[in-house]
Amino acid sequence: MNARPAIIPGPGAIAAARRTHPHVTIRGLSKRFGKAVIYDKFDLDIPRGELISVFGPNGCGKSTLINIVAGLIPPDAGQILFDGMLLHEIKFGYVFQNYREALFPWLRAFDNVAYPLKMMKVPPAERKARTERLVARLGIKLDLNLYPYQMSGGQQQLVSIMRALIVEPEILFLDEPFSALDYEMTLFMREQLQKLFMETGTTTVLVSHDLEEAVYLADRVLLLSRHPALVADFPKVTSARPRTDATLSEPDFVRMKAHCLDVFKREVRRA
């Protein structure tokens, strides 16, 4: 008479599976630009609720990867599923490197942030409420009545990130989001991003050209080889969060950074 619990998994088991199963599965991804083969039957699983940094030699296709996954560039072949669903069935956010050209200068920051909700046909009153709720939750002190061109670079990129978060995305993509900022602002923005990530736990894919930044922010560092890109390594960064300046000199962190640098150099030399 004992029911076998394993045949029909209960809700708890499904939830557990959802927690442990990869969030994004990339299978057989191929992409070429002219004669250059960037990806050739590339496979990757992106774990759920982790922040993944993508790092690799110049022109290896770091940005191409997230652009394909986020649907900005069509792949030549391959399948990308999010919990078994296609991109247009899920909510996602994308943050561009060039905030100056990604925000709408004719809209106030507030309306920039709320724009994705408008596309989802959310009524204006609720758009306002949700935007205000996001601002409160992030604890960001910004005058959202300003136009983007009245803000500093970091503030503009913060608005971009908020615009990506407003839809409560299941996955967040950031393409070198801090590389157009000065160093002081970059440091500040790293902390902001870490705070946001710890707050929301959203699966995040960050393309970075700065190894220290990539390791510092990541749960895992995706190290790519020269194109056709392969996963050179995908190590887990074990340093505890919140990470601080002190983290940078901890032995674990230093070892991880050195390891990533080794892999990177090996891949650069292979060309």
Next chain:
Amino acid sequence: MKDRLQAFLPVIGVVGLFAIWSLVAWRAWVDPVLLPSPAKAFDAFWKGMKDGALGFDFVKTVYRTLASTAIAAVIAIPLGIVLGASERAYRSLEFVIDFFRSTPASAMFPLFLVLFGVGDETKISVAAFGAALVILFNVAYGVMNARKTRLLAARVMGASRVRVLFDVMLLESLPQTFVGLRNGVSLALVIIVVAEMFIGSQDGIGHSVFEAQQMFEMPRMYAAIFAAGALGYGLNLVFLLIERRFVHWSGK
């Protein structure tokens, strides 16, 4: 102190010009019949504008210039957006547009005379033709040069093609559209004034300049020239102020 000095800089050229003009007229270095004193010219301007024919001519020219610019804008802006949104469509018409844009609109007078007769329609339509091509060219380029990142951003956020067109491309093209409108209205004014001089005109600033010259009333001629200049400058300024008001992000 320095800021205050800055504000006075533009005045220097104006004062200088009038000083030289007054000096030349006073010393009679040029035949006084050909170059009256500034006072005489301004007297003619003031009287002409207040209750003479010049005021009436001025209003006529303003009406014709604005009418032709409005017609040009109504035709050229939607067409420019359509052409700009499809680079292929623009490329296939580019040569025709560039060719007629380079054709002096004055060369079209005889043709338009045949089509519309000697009335206002001819002047307005030739000017509208010239202005429309300038506006069309600028709007199409404004749309075509919309920042790719911005279009991508809108698409990533789930905007449809139509939404991208209205929410992004249209607004992106506005600064360039205003460049087109400013150039268009200047060109329309040139064409209108020329048309008023020659095509059996009874009124307008062009007619006023020409008539004064024919009757050798030099102060009145200078007054009419000055009216034309003020009109051209004023129209440009008005469009610039509208642009600053509505395209606040332009150049930022």
